[in-house]
Amino acid sequence: MSFEVNTLFLLTIDVEVILGLLLLLVWVQNTRVRAVAWWASAHLLRATSVLLYGLYGSVPDLLSIDLPNVLLFSSFGVTWNGARVFNGREPLPGSLIAGAGVWLLAAQWGWGPEIRGQLSALIIATYTWLTAQEFWRARKEPLVSRWPAITLFFSYGAMFLFRTPINAVVHGRESETFLSSAWLSVLSLESFLMTIATAFILLAMSKERTELRHKTAAMTDPLTGLLNRRAFLADAEVLLQQQVARDRPIAVLLIDLDHFKSINDRFGHAVGDKVLQSFARTMRAGLRQSDLIGRLGGEEFTVVLADAGMDNAYLVADRLRRTFAVNAAVIDGEAVHATASIGVSVIVDPNQDLARLITLADQALYLAKARGRNRVELAPIEVREERAAGAPAPRQSAA
Helix, strand or coil, X not given: CHHHHHHHHHHHHHHHHHHHHHHHHHHHHCCCCHHHXXXXXXXXXXXXXXXXXXXXXXXXXXXXXXXXXXXXXXXXXXXXXXXXXXXXXXXXXXXXXXXXXXXXXXXXXXXXXXXXXXXXXXXXXXXXXXXXXXXXXXXXXXXXXXXXXXXXXXXXXXXXXXXXXXXXXXXXXCCCCHHHHHHHHHHHHHHHHXXXXXXXXXXXXXXXXXXXXXXXXXXXXXXXCCECHHHHHHHHHHHHHHHHHCCCCEEEEEEEECCHHHHHHHHCHHHHHHHHHHHHHHHHHHCCCCCEXXXXXXXXXXXXXXXXXXXXXXXXXXXXXXXXXXXXXXXXXXXXXXXXXXXXXXXXXXXXXXXXXXXXXXXXXXXXXXXXXXXXXXXXXXXXXXXXXXXXXCCCCCC
């Protein structure tokens, strides 16, 4: 069994180096993901630490015990700080040496090997649990690999604390007994497998984060942060089908900012961009999470309201119009007084598709502009159908 332990010992060094270099290569290919560089450094530090441990007896204890422990504890601190950087938080430089400092003080105070071993396990477990907690902190980010990472690091920390009573039992027996060798082999194998697992789960998180950002960038308008035309139409079609299947109403708002070209000409494109951003903020603040809003292009936007009939859709549209007029009255100290015209259509026939609803809303928007802008109008076709059925004429808003 001693041969197996030595083999695992050497394999651990090799694997730590390989994984560290692999993560370093991934970081070189995308240097914006700084957390990967931190995690690569952690593996290389651990490889150096294990290598120095292997020199015990042939070099002074300072190089084979003290320095390896400092590097080992620091490596777990680096992993935790990498998780902080991954979440967009600043690293804590002092935390990198905090664990090592505590251990060195314990050694200076003359604590025995068994107590220092327990302290070592506690330091590593603390760093590892802090890493798990850091990943838990940002759990709202839709990364599937985040949950295995939380579980893995929490288990890893618990495993180090579990080693302490096992080591106490093993050291109380003859070192050459089967039980002693077997437990040492199990613990070495477990560390070897955990090393591989943690590296690959961190790599998976980094890759998933990159893919998510690329997907988000492909679906989002970069100026306003709203859905772009392609993403909006795709999501709106799905929402429409869900509403039809549930026999629930759905409304479409087509919105155009009034005289937007004139705003650009008078105040410059920088102010025009801020008007668009102000409009996007107004929409996000005034709509529910179940609603959709997208930028179709230029100064034209569209909204899909779930569970909204004609009256509710009209009220929502008019509230958004009035709120935007207030928010965009002054932009960067300039009296811009930007306004918006809105056309509203509501599904009345399950056979109506999204394109038809947008066309109806566009007709209502044209009517709003023809009647003076800064107002809400309902789809003319829907108006005629309602009047034909004896319904009262719908309300219209004016500035």
